[in-house]
């Protein structure tokens with residue numbers, strides 16, 4: 608597969624089949640992606656792979672958490688997922704991707720409970736059979752966080768090469784303490800995001816979402 612094919616075919620998949628992804632395959636891809644560049648070669652990504660047993664345990668824990676049996680609120684957040692006030696054109700991009708997704712799911716704007724119910728699928732990795740978390744040392748700054756992005760894009764493209772789909776998930780930043788404890792990580796590390804990993808359910812309408820992109824004239828200047 609050409610890089611351009613992997614780039615074109617990758618999309619955030621939010622419904623998966625039951626087909627398993629061996630832990631060995633996930634490990635191989637995460638290791639291969641470590642050829643990604645990073646400033647001064649710091650390689651700041653710190654990854655956790657969940658085995659099927661651990662994934663089942665986390666799914667059960669999150670179900671309890673969200674059902675109100677335990678604390679339904681998220682943990683104290685450790686970073687802002689978005690700037691507090693999103694300005695244009697970012698605001699519209701965010702709005703459009705949400706509206707386009709809910710339209711495919713047949714959920715209208717005023718069906719708040721249904722939207723929340725759908726959103727909660729994030730916390731079982733949308734039914735994916737495999738999952739990973741990305742952590743970073745708390746002392747790292749913006750340049751190293753951008754290195755995480757490069758690494759994670761390599762991971763997602765390498766999964767495409769294997770015919771495996773993904774969804775990066777920063778929603779997990781709503782539960783940093785829960786995930787930190789669950790993964791038994793040292794204090795010096797903080798959670799960036801999760802990633803759902805598996806095979807796309809081609810019959811699920813949510814996977815028909817073809818997200819838009821801005822015209823390059825909005826973000827590119829040729830001098």
Ligand SMILES: Cc1cc2nc3c(=O)[nH]c(=O)nc-3n(C[C@H](O)[C@H](O)[C@H](O)COP(=O)(O)O)c2cc1C
Nearest residue numbers: 617618619621704729774775776777778779800818
């Ligand atoms: C760092 C990162 C975090 C994301 N977090 C979530 C998430 O929590 N839940 C979700 O459904 N999608 C999440 N996404 C997917 C984005 O919504 C998606 O990448 C964007 O809309 C573009 O669509 P595409 O990935 O299908 O090209 C995330 C993407 C990135 C890069």
